[in-house]
Amino acid sequence: MTLPASVTVRIPAKVNAQLAVGGLRPDGFHDLANVFLAVGLYDEVTVTPADDLRITASGPDAAEIPLDGTNLAARAAVALAARHGIEPAVHLHIAKDIPVAGGMAGGSADGAGALLACDALWGLHTPQAELLDICAELGSDVPFNLIGGAALGRGRGELLTPLDVRGPFHWVFAVADGGLSTPAVYRECDRLREASGTGATTADIADPEPAPALLEALASGDPAALAAALSNDLQPAALSLRPALADTLRAGTGAGALAALVSGSGPTCAFLAATPEEAEKIAEAVLASGTCRTTRVTTSPAPGATILPA
Numbered sequence: 001m002t003l004p005a006s007v008t009v010r011i012p013a014k015v016n017a018q019l020a021v022g023g024l025r026p027d028g029f030h031d032l033a034n035v036f037l038a039v040g041l042y043d044e045v046t047v048t049p050a051d052d053l054r055i056t057a058s059g060p061d062a063a064e065i066p067l068d069g070t071n072l073a074a075r076a077a078v079a080l081a082a083r084h085g086i087e088p089a090v091h092l093h094i095a096k097d098i099p100v101a102g103g104m105a106g107g108s109a110d111g112a113g114a115l116l117a118c119d120a121l122w123g124l125h126t127p128q129a130e131l132l133d134i135c136a137e138l139g140s141d142v143p144f145n146l147i148g149g150a151a152l153g154r155g156r157g158e159l160l161t162p163l164d165v166r167g168p169f170h171w172v173f174a175v176a177d178g179g180l181s182t183p184a185v186y187r188e189c190d191r192l193r194e195a196s197g198t199g200a201t202t203a204d205i206a207d208p209e210p211a212p213a214l215l216e217a218l219a220s221g222d223p224a225a226l227a228a229a230l231s232n233d234l235q236p237a238a239l240s241l242r243p244a245l246a247d248t249l250r251a252g253t254g255a256g257a258l259a260a261l262v263s264g265s266g267p268t269c270a271f272l273a274a275t276p277e278e279a280e281k282i283a284e285a286v287l288a289s290g291t292c293r294t295t296r297v298t299t300s301p302a303p304g305a306t307i308l309p310a
């Protein structure tokens with residue numbers, strides 16, 4: 001069997017249509033009902049045989065990516081190689097287009113992409129269930145980046161059930177200057193809950209559940225119904241750490257967005273638009289408001305990690 005000289009995988013970003021955060025668990029994670037929706041912003045990970053593990057990145061925000069063993073792409077290559085008893089001797093190149101540390105699973109995308117790319121480069125044919133297990137070890141969002149589309153994530157977000165979704169839904173993303181740390185946002189969520197007297201642990205907070213109206217809206221493809229059902233329990237925490245995001249959200253709502261919310265742990269803000277024309281108009285207005293660094297217009301759903309033709 002001839003192995004390819006290199007493999008490139010394209011991986012989508014995500015937005016959380018619902019991020020229902022349960023209590024803090026003894027292992028430091030939170031139980032979630034996490035409705036993931038893949039959106040059409042993509043990173044590409046290219047893998048090529050090398051003497052040892054090496055990682056490079058390109059794109060306007062490449063300087064913000066760690067190029068060492070902490071990068072999820074590197075960790076994915078190491079984990080897959082270890083499972084098969086081989087050396088992770090590979091050059092990983094990340095062409096970065098997903099906002100960095102923005103709440104859109106950009107780092108997780110590179111983990112899923114490197115895993116699929118190395119599997120093909122090394123001719124391993126690892127079953128998808130096993131790839132999903134490795135993804136879950138890498139991070140709570142990584143399994144979703146592999147499958148794409150729409151899915152409900154239970155547990156800490158890694159236990160996926162694919163969901164029916166029609167589209168296209170039209171989105172605008174407002175990318176902030178600088179990222180937010182996901183653990184810091186979860187900690188702030190706990191702090192706000194403690195401060196309001198509800199408590200923050202699994203003993204205090206009911207198990208999070210997906211909203212039936214949201215699942216219906218996704219399946220129907222109706223943007224107004226989706227707008228009414230979007231929710232993010234991390235939004236108060238992201239706004240508490242970055243109060244200026246309220247101005248970004250207001251700019252989108254003022255420009256006619258059907259809904260405005262923080263994407264995941266933020267600080268990227270997501271706006272749902274009724275039409276592609278509305279999306280362009282909202283993007284222009286939010287950028288002109290001076291409340292973000294840049295805006296991106298795209299659609300959902302998007303396919304999961306895909307090997308590109310050589």
Ligand code: C5P
Pocket residue numbers: 028029030031032138139140141155156157182183184186
């Ligand atoms: O799984 P991942 O590495 O992406 O998680 C990063 C951090 O986000 C965790 O260390 C934890 O602080 C927080 N987190 C959480 N509950 C989840 C997912 C993530 O508290 N379900």
